Amino acid sequence: MLISIRLPSNCATLRTDSWRRLWRAGLLALLAAVTVVRSSAAEEVPVPVNLQAELLAKVSEYDRSFPARAGERAHVLIVMKEGNPDSARVASTMQSALGRRDQIAGLPHDEQVASYTTATDLAIACRERHLAVVYVGPGFSESDIDAIRAGLEGVDVLTVAAVPQYVEKGIVLGFDLISGRPKLLFNLTQAKKQHVAIRGEALKLMKVFE
């Protein structure tokens, strides 16, 4: 917007020069910021991780398949993107937040953090280690999420996303922040493929993708 208020002439000169310098500096900073944007930059995780952990644990109680899937102990795998500090930070925080809970869905539990390699490896880990929950941290590309969705079809596991956009792409459960309040996101199609059966009283509180 052009500002054309009349002020004393010496004042206007001072204003014009300083203002031009200020805007030039701002423009340079903007360019610098845009230039350094890479996929490793912080990705939006709108819901605090501690609150995500509480929601994850609570929703698990509504999963009819959870006891059968978990057995005597709920194993949770937290998957992070290798080389992405933000992903590592969120994974570590989630491990700590879940670790402070006595139980998940009434069961003792343990959490492990692992770097993502391939969807096939993830599916194998789910089967071999009887994982009840796989939490997917930030930093994954659309193709990664596509691969995880396809790779886990038929695998009995609850996948949970740190980033809300992952749910529509094929992660079963996620968290968004709408008007300052957390919202549960649920991919029903993928849930059926992964044998996740959430009871109706919880489902009615979720935004469901089909």
Next chain:
Amino acid sequence: MIHRERTVLTIAAILLAAAPARADDSDLEALLNETVVTTASKSAETSSTAPATSSIITAEDIRNYGMHSLDEAINFLALGAFTSNTGRAVDVGARGVTIPNDQGGHFLMLVNGHAVNEPLFGTARFDRGAGIPLELVDHIEVILGPGSVLYGSNAMLGVVNIVTKNARDFQGVHVALESEIGKSTRVAAGMGYEIPLFGSKADVTAAVDYYRQRGPDLTLGPQDVGNDTATLEPFPFSHDGPATGQWGGVASHSNHADIPSGHLRLTSHGLEVNLHASIYKRASPFNHRFVVPDSDFDDPQNYEMDRNAWADVKYTKAVSRLVQIGVRVYGDTFDYQRHIDASARTQCLFTVTTCRHSVLGASRWLGAEVQTSLDWFADARFSTLIGVDARTRYVGTRTDVQDYDTDAYLASSQGILHDVDRVFGAYLQQTWQPTNELAMNAGGRLDYDQRYGYQASPRIAVAVGAWHGGTLKAVYSEAFRAPSWAESNRAVDTQLEATGLGAETVRSVETSVEQKLGAHHLLFGIFASMWSDLVELKVLTADELQQAKDAGKISFTQRTATQFRNISTLNNVGWNAGYDGSMAAEKLRYALNVTSSVTLEDHAGIENPLPVAPRLFGNARVSYALPDAWPTVGLAAYYFGKRPADRAFDGVFVTRPYAPAQVELRATFSGKVPPVPHLTYRVSANYAFAAEGPYVVGPAQGSSTRVVPAELIPVDRFRITTGVQYDF
């Protein structure tokens, strides 16, 4: 008072008892009803652990209860905060404290974290002049209590952060048309998309808005002003009508506003860009005490105008599992114009019959903030936030009086100010959550301003999860407001430049208890605050006036003069309570907020209640989403207790002016237009029971005028607003 408290607690107990019986469901609902705020400590956290009392106004509430502007939303929906409309701009107060005619200067206003209070007058527009299209608003965080610890100046009463929607919640193109029948029209268009950017995706939302208001006609006066002392003839209030010595009549040309505005936000992998521009041109048929109250009545050429534009670029990056760095650069420009015609020779330097008074002002600033957060154990339990914020500012202003007919300047410009300065702030905040039940937050900020030196703002807060769903919280905090440049450095014929003006300060202590049960949330808190060195315009004593004349600081012809000084103190104590909840799968929502306080202003040893501030304030609302094609019905109300007008204690009126208690009700119906997909409507009706607000209007401002009763600002009591929105 005790009876009122008991009633509130009884109602809350009954509503809590009606909460769902199943603990599991209620726990999940309780978690989903947690509010997440980012303003109190510059990071996302639940409001129960945040180091302040906070409330959130959601987009859904704004729509369901028919809110059209930020000040309406605060009055009807927020906890503890309130606004008062002066006709020129709104004042914002909280918990029984408001500074009359400060135009938002004691509340810090943020838009997506960007501070918009300008340094020349220290103001921020909390009405439609904020220029944020409401369709774009995701939620508004209202943080009560001193907030300078992270934000610096102006955050004395609290911080309001307007957070706009992301593309997921504002997908596609939206067009809205709204009209307050016979008075105003608003058109808005917005969009939200994910777009490719540098091989990645960016989330872009934007909206433009144009609001035009004409009327309503207001009947004012008559106020008998008598004769113009220069001509000894009746005082004229019109350049083409007869001089009657009477101010008032039907004002049909001087109550209007035009507000074009636009806002854009782009986010992508840690980068956030906000661009904003708005113009706020408005007029009302009355000015306040220090703004030429004897100007021509209902002159269509009298107006004020703000022009505001800013850009804010923020980039956040996790450099390791433990360290995150954020860099922000921002630039703002704000300018202000006021043009007022006056037709009395005493108002026109005794030269011409009609003259035009103009005030021009501009402020611009460019700043950078660097912030580092250290999550020492990578578990968000022990984190340190360190930041520095530096800005360079330009301010300029001048006042002119011109011949109405020829535009010739009648005298040299006065109040000339043009200056460039640099201000600096550094802050440190430590959070520690040793257990799930205990959260502690301590920090401080040091600000430097060349006009008054250093100012420290500490804060310490503790939140304890004392029992299931219950949280106890205690907060001690301090804040300040740097005097505006107009206060500290401006001088005109009748006003001496201030000398040694310092920052206003406030110390506050508060404690609260919160209880959550399912979708129900109850809060009760008590607070006390002590305010020092409030800046006020003081009328010089005879001795001071003579000294100023002897020193050549003021003309020997002046009979009175003023000067901004740190004069008064405030002591404020009170309680607030809030309750909100929902039933029937959130179809039925309701809330109640009540604040009661006692605030005394000590002005040069004389103690009085604080003008304009209500001792009792509250709001209540209920909405129900009817099934199928039926509308959502929202009912909202707010209440202000009887309060002294702005000139109650210094106006020397025979009868002290008090504004009557005010109740304002609003009913809103909103929903889909059944035959047309994607088309929604909203209709609301508003009724205010009291006809007057707490500001004295017209030339009869008190001691400087003849002995007449005070006339209080009229309230537009009945309004109907209709609107439609089409989502493509």
